[in-house]
Amino acid sequence: MLLEFLVLLSALLAWAAFPPLGWGWLAPLALAPLLAAIRRVHTRRGAAFLGFSFGLLFYGSLTFWLTLIGFYVVVGLAVVMALFTAVFATALWSARSWEPVPWALTATGLWSAMELLRARFPLGGFRWGDMGYAIADIPWFRYAAKYVGTSGLTVITVALAAGLAIVVADRKQPWQPLAGAGALALFVALAGGMSMETADRTKLQVAVIQGSTPCPGAHCANENVLTFEQHLASTSELEADRFDLVVWPESSAQYQGDPVTNPERSEQIAQEARRLDAYILVGTSRGVSDTEWINANVVFNPDGEIIGEYVKRHPVPFGESVPARDFFDFIPDIARVPRDMVPGDGPVVFEVDDVTMGSVISFEGGFAKEPRQEVQAGAQFLVIATNESTYLETSAAEQFLRMTRMRAAENGMPVIHAALTGPSALFDANGNRFDETAIMSQGQLLGTISPRVREPTMYTRYGEWLAYLSVITALVAVLVQFRLRSEPPTSEDVEPIEALT
Structure with missing residues (x-):
């Protein structure tokens, strides 16, 4: 029941990060319980259930205004969106035993890949509920969108959430992923806050x-x-x-x-x-x-x-x-x-x-x-x-x-x-x-x-570069982990057995 409660809490916090409440600062906290639950659940089917449940609750509540067209519209849309989070959870579950840093990189890249795909498929995509929109309520992050775009703000949000999830889910409570994500978030926020756009002379x-x-x-x-x-x-x-x-x-x-x-x-x-x-x-x-x-x-x-x-x-x-x-x-x-x-x-x-x-x-x-x-x-x-x-x-x-x-x-x-x-x-x-x-x-x-x-912004020129970099980083982490697990142990990895005397 604890894992199901974490998913319910995650969906509630994610909903609260968007209007009508619009508490965007909750966005990193919102995903942390979901990610922690995926890291602790015992079966792949359980992970898929947790991911699907989160998607159904979050997207259903976020777009409840669609009931003015018909209740079935909300249900249909929420089910489709929940399939994305179910696949995400299933894929991330495969990395549950990894060390904190590669796991956090994989979680961030997988979520970014999910949002990039969801922006295009099916039928042209659907971007309501992208986490970058929520954290943009914090002005300095919003100002940094000219460098990284809304999708880049999603990367920061999920990286922070993955770091928090590690602290919650792992008994040793390693802080490296959270510290790294915090440093990235601070750098991006400072870059935005210290380079605000000023009004041009043309009116x-x-x-x-x-x-x-x-x-x-x-x-x-x-x-x-x-x-x-x-x-x-x-x-x-x-x-x-x-x-x-x-x-x-x-x-x-x-x-x-x-x-x-x-x-x-x-x-x-x-x-x-x-x-x-x-x-x-x-x-x-x-x-x-x-x-x-x-x-x-x-x-x-x-x-x-x-x-x-x-x-x-x-x-x-x-x-x-x-x-x-x-x-x-x-x-x-x-x-x-x-x-x-x-x-x-x-x-x-x-x-x-x-x-x-x-x-x-x-x-x-x-x-x-x-x-x-x-x-x-x-x-x-x-x-x-x-x-x-x-x-x-x-x-x-x-x-x-x-x-x-x-x-x-x-x-x-x-x-x-x-x-x-x-x-x-x-x-x-x-x-x-x-x-x-x-x-x-x-x-x-x-x-x-x-x-x-003036000249176009970095985002105008290069688009969703940070989101794609996050996906590539996750792929590299996956390849490295598979290689480490496929290599036979060396003599240095095996403790010597003392001869009987």
Whole structure:
């Protein structure tokens, strides 16, 4: 029962490290009981059970807001995520008898490999619950993301947890793994804290229009048109010649409000662009056939002309696209997604005055890949347009905000987070939130950002290098341990037997 209690404690602490509580400093402590239990359990099957139980409890509680769509959604997602932690636990159990240092290196590398794989598979991956997002609540760690990324912060978190687990699980209580992890954490934190990003001289005046919908969390008659009109009305209240960029969130001008296929709607936005002498980004959706649709950010210039659009590349599985639709047809709620989203081809950037803007849409903001590609394509600041109205006032919005702030910290540039029903927020180049709106409300977010004009950050250039280094280090540790165990003992390893006299 003790090991099961440790897993329960681990899942509870991990949940508490994320919103709604958001006690990110708990992240290293959260994984320590799980790792200690895996080191002490007697059977491989027992390790798999412990890992699966942790995943089911942690990811199920973390994403409980998905019950607003259906309880089966939470269960299905939690089971898939639990399979990852079960495989992790099973693999780590094989190293249970190793010395503390190689065991801790292996635990850290295996967890990093699990998160790297989980970010890509299945169906494009899922990054909610990555430990790097939690420990980033500690500012100096967040500032260091420009060097190591969120995945690198995960490495530090798990290394600390593995060191603590050794102290708990081993009777001799060796401190070397914890001391080594502590030294690494201190070095990274100091590197972040002593090299905070400073604002560049270039300034951009921005306005985020949080027009909301006439029926948040539900669907109602004429919803798309009314949502468009609410955003248009709020934009018309802005003072002329004050702003460089106006941002409408995802789904603010979709279908009947789509400016690409509806000339009347396009002209209404164009008039505001000319009146304000500003660029306007609007979030739209449009059907391209009876079975397909696209989700896009359309950009108008100050002359009222559409200068291009970014098409979302990373659909939400079962939310924007249904894989193997015929197989899952037995699920009634599949009818809520009658068409499949067509992904865009790649990053698209826009010139806004003398700086370059990149944008991604909703789900993509939870991943490092797509925003980083926008920055590599030349973006000097990012817009993340989203619509989380389905989840009402749950912790979903705050969880997502704490993920999108890492896109700012990783790439050392400001991020504009525009949410249909809020909260919308502005982040500086260190990932600090310096202004925001209330959730489930209409409002405007007015502020000044400083686009990045310097060289790309280390993370932008080299990506998840520390996570991959951790995986390679674990592989080396495994190879060394297998070799040591396969070599026959030498004469120096065998105690001599004294002759009988």
